[in-house]
Amino acid sequence: MLDRARELDAADPLSGYRDRFDLPDGVIYLDGNSLGALPRATSARMQQVIREEWGEGLIRSWNDADWISAARRVGGKIAPLIGAGPREVVACDSTSVNLFKLIAAALDMRSGRKVILSEPGNFPTDLYMIAGLERQGLAERRLAERDKLIGALDDDVALLLLTQVHYKSGAMHDMAGLTSAAHGAGALVLWDLSHSGGAMPVDLNACHADFAVGCGYKYLNGGPGAPAYAFVAERHHAALHQPLTGWFGHAAPFEFSDDYAPAPGIDRLQCGTSPILGLAALEVGVELIAEIGVDRLFGKSRALSEFFLECLVEQDLKLELVSPQDSAERGSQLSFRHPEAYAICQALIARGVIGDFRDPDILRLGFAPAYLRFEDMAEAARHLAEVLRTGEWERPEFRERAAVT
Numbered sequence: 001m002l003d004r005a006r007e008l009d010a011a012d013p014l015s016g017y018r019d020r021f022d023l024p025d026g027v028i029y030l031d032g033n034s035l036g037a038l039p040r041a042t043s044a045r046m047q048q049v050i051r052e053e054w055g056e057g058l059i060r061s062w063n064d065a066d067w068i069s070a071a072r073r074v075g076g077k078i079a080p081l082i083g084a085g086p087r088e089v090v091a092c093d094s095t096s097v098n099l100f101k102l103i104a105a106a107l108d109m110r111s112g113r114k115v116i117l118s119e120p121g122n123f124p125t126d127l128y129m130i131a132g133l134e135r136q137g138l139a140e141r142r143l144a145e146r147d148k149l150i151g152a153l154d155d156d157v158a159l160l161l162l163t164q165v166h167y168k169s170g171a172m173h174d175m176a177g178l179t180s181a182a183h184g185a186g187a188l189v190l191w192d193l194s195h196s197g198g199a200m201p202v203d204l205n206a207c208h209a210d211f212a213v214g215c216g217y218k219y220l221n222g223g224p225g226a227p228a229y230a231f232v233a234e235r236h237h238a239a240l241h242q243p244l245t246g247w248f249g250h251a252a253p254f255e256f257s258d259d260y261a262p263a264p265g266i267d268r269l270q271c272g273t274s275p276i277l278g279l280a281a282l283e284v285g286v287e288l289i290a291e292i293g294v295d296r297l298f299g300k301s302r303a304l305s306e307f308f309l310e311c312l313v314e315q316d317l318k319l320e321l322v323s324p325q326d327s328a329e330r331g332s333q334l335s336f337r338h339p340e341a342y343a344i345c346q347a348l349i350a351r352g353v354i355g356d357f358r359d360p361d362i363l364r365l366g367f368a369p370a371y372l373r374f375e376d377m378a379e380a381a382r383h384l385a386e387v388l389r390t391g392e393w394e395r396p397e398f399r400e401r402a403a404v405t
């Protein structure tokens with residue numbers, strides 16, 4: 001398989017992009033879906049922002065280096081990756097905070113309705129942010145399994161809140177179909193793109209989506225804790241009222257008025273002062289992903305995951321795949337169920353193959369296509385086979401749980 005892998009790498013039009021990332025030697029990184037790798041250009045850009053814009057320019061840089069429009073500018077660069085217009089996306093806050101703002105805004109737009117419909121097992125923060133609004137008496141959570149979501153839409157549902165690609169299984173929802181069904185029931189739709197944005201083509205406007213949020217530190221390679229992004233379809237801008245009415249979302253923040261007036265467009269989603277260092281790093285990651293192109297990235301990620309499954313067959317490994325078999329129906333990851341998934345994951349990490357574990361029994365391997373090679377697939381499959389065959393994972397040090405798993 002290694003020979004075939006090398007042939008595939010030689011023929012891969014994206015192979016040159018690996019060099020645009022700073023990857024440690026001896027590591028096969030299968031966790032770009034949790035924390036994207038470091039683009040080579042990021043360090044220099046950060047040095048420039050820190051030394052020149054902050055160190056020399058000081059407060060003048062809000063104008064001179066255009067810090068004031070950084071959130072909108074970076075949002076505008078994310079927009080084409082997710083099928084949004086340039087004035088429909090802003091880079092700000094965390095995904096969790098953006099969820100809160102948009103769930104609350106949707107409830108405000110659908111007065112008389114309180115139900116937020118989602119699925120059990122959605123990413124925890126998505127469900128927890130509903131809980132906060134429930135406690136305030138504003139929302140009511142309803143959960144329905146994937147195949148029962150459409151049947152659970154009724155006159156009480158204000159918002160359908162779903163993650164397009166499931167963080168654990170990698171299964172992808174039908175964005176167009178579910179959005180249209182929700183609209184048919186008079187509800188709005190909020191898509192969490194954390195595991196799809198930057199990894200595959202997403203077409204929010206073609207699907208008539210209302211709202212979306214997503215992470216900057218996963219497939220966009222913005223760095224740990226990078227600012228997130230939020231999308232609001234232009235048709236909703238005028239009627240959108242989010243509850244975190246901070247001064248950066250004000251129509252004229254530097255008039256220092258006593259009264260809040262929302263900015264006319266997507267800027268009303270901002271709250272406090274933009275994290276300029278974080279936005280600078282995110283911008284580098286976004287530009288690189290935009291240069292490669294999400295269509296090409298998804299094509300390669302499908303080829304990588306299909307090749308990895310072939311390598312498992314070649315190694316005679318039979319693992320239970322919980323991701324969809326068809327690569328068109330899943331994101332850039334493969335998840336396997338094994339009762340000892342945690343220890344297996346630790347044994348792989350000790351060999352330099354970094355994947356992750358999701359409670360209670362999922363080994364999750366992400367195939368960020370911008371920097372992985374087919375050779376990495378063959379090697380990772382060989383390591384996995386060796387770990388399982390030798391029982392290496394049974395060593396006690398691989399069973400100790402760290403704070404972050």
Ligand SMILES: *Cc1c(COP(=O)(O)O)cnc(C)c1O
Nearest residue numbers: 094095096123125163167192194
């Ligand atoms: C990673 C992830 C988040 C993370 O939210 P933060 O506020 O950045 O911690 C939210 N939703 C989904 C679906 C995710 O995968």
